[in-house]
Amino acid sequence: MSTHHPLSLLVFGSLEKCLDEIQRKGSLISRSTSNLGEPIHDLRVDCRKGLAALDFYKPVIPQSCHERLRSKLRKFLRRSNLGRDLDVIIQALKEDDSQGAAQLLRRLKKDRKREFRDVQKKVGKLEFGSMKTKLHSQMLAPSLAPTQAAPVASAADWAKQEFQKVALQILSDIHVGEWDTESAHQLRLRIKKLRYSLELATSIAGEISLSMDESLLSQVQRMLGEINDLAVRIRMLRGYQCGRKRRKDQAFLEKQISADNQELDRSLQQWSEFWTPERQSCFYGALAKRTF
Template identity: 25%
Template sequence: MKRRLTDLELCEKYDNETQHTEYVTHLALKLFDRTRKVCGLSQNDKRLLEAACRLHDVSYSQNGKNHAGRSAGIVLDEGVSGFTPSERAVIAGAITLHSGRRCRVPARMNMIAIRDREKTLKLAAYLRIADGLDHGHIQSSSITSVSISRAMCEITVREDIYSANIEMARMKADLWESVFKIPFRIHHVRTDRVYGPRFGSVLNSRLSLIEYARKLVCILLRLAGDNVEGSMMGVDPECLHDLRVALRRTKAALRFFKPVLKDTTALELRDSITYVCDRLSIARDSQVWMQFLKEFETGGFGTGRGAWEEYINIQQSKNEKCLEDLRQFIQSEEFKKPFRQVSFFARVEVPRLERERGRQMEDLRVFMSRRLYKAFTRFPRLKKSLRAMDMEELHSIRRRCRRVRYAAEFASPALGHRALVVERKLKDMTDLLGTIHDVDVYLQMYMGSSLEVSTSLRRHLDSTRRKAMRKAIHGWRELSSDHFRRTVESMCGRRKKQKGAE
């Protein structure tokens, strides 16, 4: 008779995302230990919960769709060493119920013949909350306290980076409240003041190089996904802007870690993300132009003259058409496929790479210093002044500057405060160049109209561009200075080498 595999062996066999499932297990067992007596569970039930948590995503590497049902199927078909058939059914049942913002119990429970339905639901309630607390797959949420009575269960969770973990756990507590009849409350606390680089509490110099890359891509992917619904609604242009920025940064991260992501689908993903960003740019330009016009109109800058009202109606109609096209695109397979691909990449390909080649990888700080310095050597050197450049030349400078900025952002948690200072200076510059580019796009839209629109609009656009250009020229002097260059070289360990060579 063939020996059944243990839960850990099944995880290894199916390229399980161990970082996520082990953290979910840790959170669930911590909650279990503090609440099991009130909830009527035994120490033996802890074994079942641990196995369910560890195996809840075990089939994801095979197929991300319906992975809850497929993971349960692996438990039932292949079995788990150390558990009886009835216990395996409970484990499989809990796994089946773990996914989804809202738990649909009848439809899923009927798939499995379970004797102890009540125990299955109770264990699934723990799994759902713990899985929600690592919704971002970055292991950033920590349970700091648990208090329970027959009237209320309250937990305090510290989360400084990705608050959507808290919201997801609150939604997935629906099964808990249904099964235990005890209201479940999550109190979200943050560090009073977060010092240091962005992502600093999740990304740090103690991580391995590949784990660092995995967590970064997971963060950026979630930030993009969190803005999809808002982009479809079209109420706030910032949602679409944040969606495009998160995707652009994801692509930049794949480029930054290119040397360690060989033999993966990273290059293919970059092409897919580029296509999506290009498709989103049309709607984004339309939305920000419409917002600019409304703010201009609210300010009363001479909009009573000319064909202003007719022009606004035309632009509003164009914006609504762009929004409808955007909604159709977001609902299409062309848009959804890259998200699934990046998710598979971060949850399957990168962890597999860590297991196979993790110990052979370059030191994290050495890698970061080398990649940041290489990016800085490609920092644009101006052959003519910013004022003398046309729209395309300025946009090219902005893109190249943005690449260096992203490199500094990605490296700052590992290299420390100086990298963050460099990143912020580069961000200020790219923001100014972005303002200039937006105004140039607005001017094209303004000049493309045959209507006699308010002349004060043209003056306002020209004034906005001049102010941004003056600030950009001043900022560029600092970025081109010897002091800034020496700061980057020192941070990347290059100046010491040069002195030694001399």
């Protein structure tokens, strides 16, 4: 009979699966000759889920392993940010058949190609063989219980407690006042963390009910994602505007930035109208109950 601590077994298995998937997708990207937009986006999502897993499992993971893995995933996300942002702008402008859009798209695609090539060179560093060996030796030592985790009756109880902590973090940082791109972005990040943490807790504790329609989480994340994409697009286009000297290019960029700013204002207004006090009360009330 195994003498491994059951929680350590579950956490190691979950982390190993997550890291293997990141490494597999990274390997495919490094050898790919086709469009890299969606594969890189999918890999970035998996890296964010990996970061959420590291935070969720932090009491169980050896500190040195936690820090090294977190640093590696965050470094890849930083290095792939620009390519992803360029891809967002290209997708938004590709239906525009004006001459100004065509000229800008050529420049954007050239820059995206350069960034994606750089990602292909760096993605090979998402290799976790030695780190998994270290995790295995430290986490699965015979009869070794998680040293930082408080005693719990079962792994399921521990997972529920950790999810409660995530829910309480969100409750402790409720936004009050008018919404802008930064406050919307911060809520978007917290909602992502909540969804990923819910998946992790469910994988250990079984089905967890939030006492709410979970499609609300998806809708909130979608609306906030659209606001974030617009904010990124405006910031990037302003950067290109500073580097363009031709009047035609400047005129198109000014027109596009103005249109995007108007759309951003509408999106923020729609969000404010959607995120009513009643809906917030439902959302935060469900988190406060944390029904399991």
